[in-house]
Amino acid sequence: MARLPPISAASWALLLLVVVVSPCHSAAGGRPKAVALPVSRDDATRQYVATFQQRTPRVPVLNAVLDLSGATLWVDCDAGGYYASSSCSRVPCGSKTCRLVTKNTSPPPCLNRTCSGYAKNTVTNLGGSGEVVVVTELLSFPTTFPGLASAPLATAPAFVFTCGHTSLTEGLAVGATGMASLSSARFALPTQLAGAFRFSRKFALCLPSSASDAGVVVFGNARYLFDDMDHTNSLLYTPLLVNPVSRSSSSSSEYFISLKRIVVDDRPVPLNATLLEIGKNGGTKLSTVSPYTVLESSIHKAVTDAFAASMATAEIPRVPAVAPFELCYDGSKMESTIAGPTVPVFELYVQSVLKSKVAPWMVSGENLMVRVDGGALCLGVVDGGVAPETSVVIGSHMMEDVLLEFDLEGSRLGFSPNLRAFQLSCSMFRLG
């Protein structure tokens, strides 16, 4: 078997072309229990950008937009000089990795004897195949958060990803040169990192609520420490579901949950239960590329009517709607706490992992209201039209400052209350 030469500060490990599934776990410098990926919010696009680092020196090499769907990490290789990196190698066509990456296509496509894959920008929904090649690269991850300069990095020696072209990065946050998939797909980050580091297929996501705040994705087995508060045991759990009726093959690796009912200001919202059932036009999924929660038309109407009625009771003056939102209010007339504007709370009752029980996902001001230009505060839900692919898409605004644990082995999603209510935030997360 091919071996990696020793890694020096000056030269990255040279990964030989034949090494696809690398036998070189020694390069990882011990097996970490968990690794972290720092995340920041781009306010212009409302995308969340993860920063991957090079081994030494500790400079960012790649900014990629996080995506709970998608198939793998893809990178703009035209710009990044990735082909030139000594640790980057192309996956040969005949290899097992190529067969796995391209398992939905036969025969495995080939480009100059290099495995040819597919990359999709899930923000613009544009895809690129053709000259999209599959490569492996050495990727390093901090084992601490915040990533202290002295802390060790853990190295995945042969991370598989696809090389897209610059045109595919259109629509991404400035500085982002690719997208990093957190889906349950075989070559998305959670499963590849679990393989490289031999930890569980599990990650926790904490999205920051401003551009100046730090967020994090933690892969593996970590305790959820925020400063000195341990939130590991304070999560509620709902089963993670696979959509059996996927319009697109990729949606089978997205994260669906079972939403049973919505309560606004203590009153149940009348909903068509069929639309909440996972299936052809139903179900509830989580999305980080959708900034706001998108609701099928009849659900949107029922929810906004309920919210508007509560706000009318509280005598908060409405102001003209600001697209894409329908309900906007005079921000100066609204009280605010550390957990955001004081508005009626949404309770999303989801299936509990405890049989025949439901668990409440409480959504309060910070996760409901969006401040728009001019100072109005709008309810951050969007009308998804009649018969959308998914009835309820929980967008990233509702996930900010909430700790979400995606446990792929246990097929369950853990969620915390909004951390701000405890005077905490994602940036207070501590690993290592």
Ligand SMILES: *[C@@H]1O[C@H](CO)[C@@H](O)[C@H](O)[C@H]1NC(C)=O
């Ligand atoms: C494939 O080979 C041709 C001819 O050598 C070259 O022009 C082209 O850039 C190569 N394509 C890739 C993706 O490397």
Ligand SMILES: *[C@@H]1O[C@H](CO)[C@@H](O)[C@H](O)[C@H]1NC(C)=O
């Ligand atoms: C509920 O939604 C389903 C699916 O769109 C539809 O077929 C049905 O007619 C709806 N039921 C009611 C009472 O509106």
